[in-house]
Amino acid sequence: MGKTTTSAAFASGLALRGFKTAVIDFDVGLRNLDLIMGCERRVVYDFVNVINGEARLNQALIKDKHCENLFVLPASQTRDKEALTEEGVEAVIRELEHMGFDYVVCDSPAGIERGAIMALTFADEAIVTTNPEVSSVRDSDRILGILQSKSRRAAEGREPVKEHLLLTRYSPKRVDDGEMLSYKDVQELLRVPLIGVIPESESVLHASNQGTPAIHLKGTDVSEAYTDVVSRFLGEDRPLRFVNYDKPGLIKRLFGGK
Amino acid sequence: MSLLTLLFGEKKKTASIAKERLQLIIAREHGTDGRGADFLPALQRELIEVISKYVAVNPDDIKVQLERQDNYEVLEVNIVLPDLKS
Ligand SMILES: Nc1ncnc2c1ncn2[C@@H]1O[C@H](COP(=O)(O)OP(=O)(O)O)[C@@H](O)[C@H]1O
Numbered sequence: 006m007g008k009t010t011t012s013a014a015f016a017s018g019l020a021l022r023g024f025k026t027a028v029i030d031f032d033v034g035l036r037n038l039d040l041i042m043g044c045e046r047r048v049v050y051d052f053v054n055v056i057n058g059e060a061r062l063n064q065a066l067i068k069d070k071h072c073e074n075l076f077v078l079p080a081s082q083t084r085d086k087e088a089l090t091e092e093g094v095e096a097v098i099r100e101l102e103h104m105g106f107d108y109v110v111c112d113s114p115a116g117i118e119r120g121a122i123m124a125l126t127f128a129d130e131a132i133v134t135t136n137p138e139v140s141s142v143r144d145s146d147r148i149l150g151i152l153q154s155k156s157r158r159a160a161e162g163r164e165p166v167k168e169h170l171l172l173t174r175y176s177p178k179r180v181d182d183g184e185m186l187s188y189k190d191v192q193e194l195l196r197v198p199l200i201g202v203i204p205e206s207e208s209v210l211h212a213s214n215q216g217t218p219a220i221h222l223k224g225t226d227v228s229e230a231y232t233d234v235v236s237r238f239l240g241e242d243r244p245l246r247f248v249n250y251d252k253p254g255l256i257k258r259l260f261g262g263k
Numbered sequence: 264m265s266l267l268t269l270l271f272g273e274k275k276k277t278a279s280i281a282k283e284r285l286q287l288i289i290a291r292e293h294g295t296d297g298r299g300a301d302f303l304p305a306l307q308r309e310l311i312e313v314i315s316k317y318v319a320v321n322p323d324d325i326k327v328q329l330e331r332q333d334n335y336e337v338l339e340v341n342i343v344l345p346d347l348k349s
């Protein structure tokens with residue numbers, strides 16, 4: 006959980022740093038990225054239309070309302086996942102490259118079916134979004150296995166896809182209470198370098214309500230945490246934040262208070 | 264929650280249970296490529312070959328079994344040697 010939220014925030018963060026960025030929704034049939042990006046009313050053509058030659062790529066790309074150099078390619082709402090052919094996806098990604106895009110962010114659907122495989126096939130780097138929870142960690146482990154076997158890089162024996170672990174919906178308090186896996190636990194289990202920890206926060210709901218990627222909610226923990234993720238992705242050193250719980254004092258514990 | 268547990272924090276650590284379970288399942292899914300313990304038939308076959316070099320055993324009398332305990336696995340091999348009197 007948190008893949009679409011992260012794709013929207015991360016792509017926006019790259020654009021804010023000046024990179025020409027496209028973000029593609031691979032969740033054919035269940036598109037959501039357009040809502041999270043707040044461009045749902047401007048969708049005319051979609052990813053599958055482009056693959057089928059029913060629209061040109063630049064007709065389908067939607068310019069983001071917050072960032073000059075960010076574009077959204079929505080998924081189709083009516084087709085099924087089989088519409089994403091490997092040749093079609095590859096052609097779209099190559100064309101984006103030719104158009105001068107610095108980064109293409111692929112928002113993967115859940116599971117390990119066609120949409121998810123297509124989202125990772127052409128990856129150079131992968132941000133594996135995980136929640137500190139048993140089923141999510143196990144799913145991430147499986148996705149890592151698929152990255153290592155099914156990506157183009159793997160198939161062609163090139164340098165493997167660079168993997169990053171992003172932990173989201175993290176609650177330092179629950180970790181402190183021993184109710185939630187810590188980021189250290191998850192990292193130890195998955196053995197992938199940690200690119201960031203996003204706290205569980207109400208501001209994500211505020212963001213999605215408004216169709217504004219969470220990174221734009223200035224001053225919130227989530228926005229800061231995503232900004233750190235983007236910086237680390239670009240090779241900058243940022244200490245981990247929002248991972249420690251400050252225990253309230255005894256008096257506060259006895260008499261409540263938030 | 265009683266006042267005492269509130270004060271002294273007697274916690275049930277379900278997170279550590281989660282971690283142990285994940286360690287086990289991830290190790291298993293890696294070791295066997297996610298296909299479960301499907302090396303057992305081959306192991307059984309090879310054991311029969313080796314043991315038959317030394318003792319005349321009935322293939323049916325060699326049982327191989329993998330059992331999961333809390334945080335480790337036990338590979339149990341049971342070999343019934345032929346009755347000496349016969
Ligand atoms: N850091 C967070 N704090 C609170 N809720 C979050 C956070 N990240 C995601 N969510 C919520 O989790 C749900 C699923 O998020 P989404 O990004 O759509 O996941 P996915 O694309 O992986 O299915 C949404 O309701 C979203 O608002």
Ligand SMILES: [Mg+2]
Pocket residue numbers: 008009010032037113114115
């Ligand atoms: Mg999604």
